[in-house]
Amino acid sequence: MAKTCLITGASSGMGKSTTLHYAANGWLVYAVARSADKLAELAENHENIKPVSLDVTDSVALATWTAALPTGQKFDAVILNAGTCEYVDVDDLDLAAFERTFAVNVQGVVCCTRYLLPLLNKGHHPTLAIVSSMSHFFPFTRAEAYGASKAAVAYFTDSLRVDLADTDINVCLIEPGFIDTPLTRKNDFEMPFLMAPEVAAKRIFDGINAAKSRLRFPRRLSFSLKLLNLLPYTLRNKLAARMRKQ
Template sequence: MSRYCLITGASSGLGRELAIQYAREGWQVIAVARSVNALNELHQEYSTIHAFPLDLTNTELFISAVNHLAEQIPALDLVILNAGSCDYVDANHLPLDIFERTMTLNFQAQVAAVKLLLPLLQKSEQGTVAIVSSLAHLFPFTKAQAYGASKAALSYFADSLRVDLTDSGIRVCLIEPGFVDTPLTQKNDFKMPFLLQVSDAAGRIRKGLDAQQQRIRFPKRLVFSLHLLNLLPYSLRCKVAAGMRQP
């Protein structure tokens, strides 16, 4: 019997690699992204990856697309909400358009995805929704006010969602990776500690999901480092963070 997995942000980076790895494992993968060409290329390479072009921030189109999907498949066994963006901001100006765009995609669209896809997950014997946040929200990084805030909101949402879905039969997994070598992070102009290759990161996520972990955090060295920083007295922690500022 076929297993169905839906992955957002599947046109590049971590989402693309996850789609490929799950397809190789025999899953039927619903690959969601805005880039039609990138999704079609994936389908041409792997027949079990099905292109599902969609702008997650357009709720009306999202509703229509999910209704169509429900007519095509019996259930969703796994949903990986991986779509997201990162724009750095100037704290002296705090561009509101960046905050709105970041929160809309990184948080609001993920909430909408959970709402709309829950009925298909409930039709599975063991449905899992995996929400990709970030370790970034664990420490106040320079220029990351919009990105970090959106990921902090997303992580809290996932943990709170798990509480209320405890008796529903649907598992909620929070995924908080560190730096992964993707087109998104390749734009960064600063040193990224413990940078992981995308195939490694995707493999860690699959392993964690297979083990039914509630939270997947990696790499451990970065997790440990951030926890140590957070053990510092608050005033000293603020000084350390300020010392990391980019010019």
């Protein structure tokens, strides 16, 4: 029997590539996103991709959908990838931008975890993978909303792993750098070590199959940010401020 996974944010970018990669490797994939049209296009000619049009921040819709699943439906892997990014200006912090960003990046993750965790195929070493970002490793300009939301996701995931330590569920924190997606194409700054989403999808697939608890890629960016964090705090802050002006 084919293994089954569920991937949120599946209609574009890294989520779309990961969905296609899992499907190409024989998995039955529940592809979750808001855009029904994009999901239908994604599932075209792929019998093992099941499109699911859902908003991850809508707890009522998630509860209704999970309750309507066939009796005994279980997932061998759940990948919570849905996310958004909005930059803010310090002179006029946009409260609505913070609310939107945290609604998807944090509350959406918590909401999905609440309703999908019981559906993991316990006894068969399932994986709950949650996508954060390397953005929270270093204070980047205008990233107060995005970086803070991803820091919250990382903490949530690590804490969740502690509370699931007595189960056979593998909790995997995924912290990508810059991935070439419609979201990052809006950036107006240089993105070092930009990675193709297909490459990121393979890293995720291989890492989850190997039961990794943390995935960081590209490695060169991860290494660079780790070095920056070894600097004395005051020096690191000065460097971040200097980078903002470039």
